[in-house]
Amino acid sequence: MTCREAERLVMPYINGSITDDELRDFLEHIEHCGECREELEIYFTVDVGIRQLDEETGSYNISGDLETELELSRQRIHTLRLLQTARYAVNTLCFWALLVVIILQVRIWGQMGFMGL
Template sequence: MTCKEAQNLVMDYINRNLGEKKLESFLKHIRECKECYEELEIYYMIHFAIQRLDSDEHASYDIKHMLEEDLKEAEKSIRRWKIRRSYRYGMIVIAEALLCLIILTQIQGLNAGSMEETSFYRLFFQEETDR
């Protein structure tokens, strides 16, 4: 991602409008590019200054700290997305393997004329009697 691209995404980041892919490359750039980090910091400060005027609060915020927490939170959510996706992928692989096993077992059962003749059935129900 170029600086121009990153800086175009600053408002989207603050408004939480970035999808996973864009957010990931945005964060990566922000972490590596001091210039863009400062740009983000400025927008972040302005954003919260405006919000504070709106809400009429007088508490003082540590904006730099808040931004750092915000970035860490975003990075964490990307990690969570990735874990969830690989978990989902694993489930799909398992489901497909089971489906294949079921289909193969049924084909074998049809060919043999009985479910008791399938290797799946033997594996689970006739293991002891085979010995």
């Protein structure tokens, strides 16, 4: 991901409207690019600060809130990766189970003379 693409995703990230694929690439870019990370911190600070002033609430630890949000995002990506791996494993097992059932059924039919084998 380029810096331009990451900059385009800062506000969707803050608003929670970023896709999972974009989130994965965005987090990876933010980990390695200090300039984009700084821009995220600035936008997050301004956005959260304004919301807290409007709602008259807040923890006043906005940088800590950003770290918490980033950690939750990393956990989401990790969970999605685990689910994708589990889905792949289940699909593979189902394929092989179905193949074994078909082979066994063909053998049974062959022994019974239905298939002419």
